[in-house]
Amino acid sequence: MLKEKIIKELNNFKNENRFRILKTINSNSINLSSNDYIGLGNDSDLIQDFYKNYTHLPLSSSSSRLISGTYPLIDKLERNLENIYKKPALFFNSGFDCNCCVIETFCDSNTLVISDKLNHASIHDGIIHSGATLLRYRHLDLEHLRKILKNNSNKYETILVISETIYSMDGDCVDLKKLIDLKKEFNFLLMIDEAHSFAVHSFGMCYEMDCLEFVDFLTIPLGKGGGSTGSYLICDQIYKDYIINKGRKFIYTTALPPVNIAWNLFILEKMESFSDKRLKLKELTTVSHKLIKKYNMETLSTTHIISIIIGNNSKLDHIVEYLSSKNYFIYGVKEPTVPKGTSRIRIGLSPNLSVENITTFFEELNYAINNVF
Numbered sequence: 176m177l178k179e180k181i182i183k184e185l186n187n188f189k190n191e192n193r194f195r196i197l198k199t200i201n202s203n204s205i206n207l208s209s210n211d212y213i214g215l216g217n218d219s220d221l222i223q224d225f226y227k228n229y230t231h232l233p234l235s236s237s238s239s240r241l242i243s244g245t246y247p248l249i250d251k252l253e254r255n256l257e258n259i260y261k262k263p264a265l266f267f268n269s270g271f272d273c274n275c276c277v278i279e280t281f282c283d284s285n286t287l288v289i290s291d292k293l294n295h296a297s298i299h300d301g302i303i304h305s306g307a308t309l310l311r312y313r314h315l316d317l318e319h320l321r322k323i324l325k326n327n328s329n330k331y332e333t334i335l336v337i338s339e340t341i342y343s344m345d346g347d348c349v350d351l352k353k354l355i356d357l358k359k360e361f362n363f364l365l366m367i368d369e370a371h372s373f374a375v376h377s378f379g380m381c382y383e384m385d386c387l388e389f390v391d392f393l394t395i396p397l398g399k400g401g402g403s404t405g406s407y408l409i410c411d412q413i414y415k416d417y418i419i420n421k422g423r424k425f426i427y428t429t430a431l432p433p434v435n436i437a438w439n440l441f442i443l444e445k446m447e448s449f450s451d452k453r454l455k456l457k458e459l460t461t462v463s464h465k466l467i468k469k470y471n472m473e474t475l476s477t478t479h480i481i482s483i484i485i486g487n488n489s490k491l492d493h494i495v496e497y498l499s500s501k502n503y504f505i506y507g508v509k510e511p512t513v514p515k516g517t518s519r520i521r522i523g524l525s526p527n528l529s530v531e532n533i534t535t536f537f538e539e540l541n542y543a544i545n546n547v548f
């Protein structure tokens with residue numbers, strides 16, 4: 176019975192051209208699907224330098240943080256973070272665990288969570304697990320958020336508002352200042368996810384805008400611009416203590432190996448010195464947006480993440496196929512990751528690309544959009 180049900184569902188995915196497969200990356204292709212936004216994850220000089228400084232690091236921690244998994248390197252990493260952000264820090268094994276854990280540990284049926292409609296799946300799952308009431312505001316529409324706050328601010332014990340900084344699927348960006356102004360007016364708890372802005376904006380946009388004191392839970396997943404793995408949580412000591420005592424996704428999992436922690440520490444110590452990489456990314460972003468205008472392509476992006484809306488799944492497949500034949504590694508994104516009818520080409524820029532790569536790519540993309548069906 177179960178297998179029959181699954182086969183039927185998978186066949187539906189195939190009929191709607193949204194059956195997912197895992198593609199192996201060809202190392203010779205031009206990768207426009209990377210989230211290594213400032214090129215830290217595969218900078219061979221940096222990696223060589225790292226291994227010169229850190230030798231013979233264990234490849235397993237063999238225990239959870241609460242048993243013997245809080246080894247000195249994690250301690251040092253959290254202390255360094257505290258020095259930077261002027262608030263306690265806690266290291267998680269992944270951004271998904273970190274987001275989920277914060278929400279399910281601090282929210283319950285007495286909580287109202289107000290979440291941007293396009294927040295990441297880890298945020299949505301955390302809300303569902305928590306049993307909190309969920310209201311969603313239109314993507315980045317802070318006037319809509321204000322209306323929801325006005326109608327609900329006296330009805331709940333706790334209100335948590337959640338936003339990302341830069342959004343992964345549209346490459347658009349929250350008005351952080353306006354969000355903080357709303358917090359000052361309505362006094363809710365605020366959670367911000369910096370997965371797509373950390374490293375691109377050095378220690379992140381909240382740090383850059385000097386508004387850390389207003390962010391109750393700052394999560395910094397490291398698998399994108401951070402060039403690594405795991406996630407930082409920056410929050411008050413009382414919340415940190417509570418998670419150490421109650422956070423199931425923090426307590427009941429084996430800590431990441433020392434080699435990953437050492438790499439995070441190494442990157443963090445050098446973070447401010449990567450301005451060349453950030454400048455290159457900025458240049459490529461400007462060039463890309465000029466080309467999008469030139470070719471009249473449809474995008475909501477204002478940043479280094481650029482989605483070009485295609486809309487039709489089958490057409491998207493043909494465009495991706497064409498671009499692959501021209502040696503570009505590029506991903507098409509479809510529902511349910513993005514709303515139905517908005518399937519798209521998602522481009523993640525990185526300083527590993529050249530202006531020439533970008534110019535030729537947009538030329539080919541323009542050709543494919545107009546000629547490939």
Ligand SMILES: Cc1ncc(COP(=O)(O)O)c(C=O)c1O
Nearest residue numbers: 269270271295343368370396398
């Ligand atoms: C906004 C956002 N938050 C959290 C995550 C999850 O982070 P991780 O990959 O470290 O689990 C992702 C993507 O992976 C993301 O895009």
